[in-house]
Amino acid sequence: MSSEFVISLAEQAIYTVLIISGPLLLLALGIGLLVSIFQATTQIQEQTLAFIPKIVAVFIGIVFFGPWMLSRMISFTYDILNNLHNYVG
Structure with a gap:
């Protein structure tokens, strides 16, 4: 496993987390x-x-965006x- 491969994998992981x-x-x-x-x-100066x-x-956003987020996570994990054989060898 080369350093470019590891950097590419880390870049994909960070990009997926951000998306x-x-x-x-x-x-x-916004709220x-x-x-x-x-x-x-x-x-009104109430901090809470x-x-x-x-x-x-955020709960409403999870209900609305949850299926899309889950499909992106499943796609990345899949x-x-x-490609696990590429990572081990």
């Missing part, structure tokens, strides 16, 4: 921004107010296990 986690992170970022704007306009909408949004 899978991206939608949920962007959703949490957090909206809650922060709401807090700034109403002058942002957590509940983010948690609800590719790894299907």
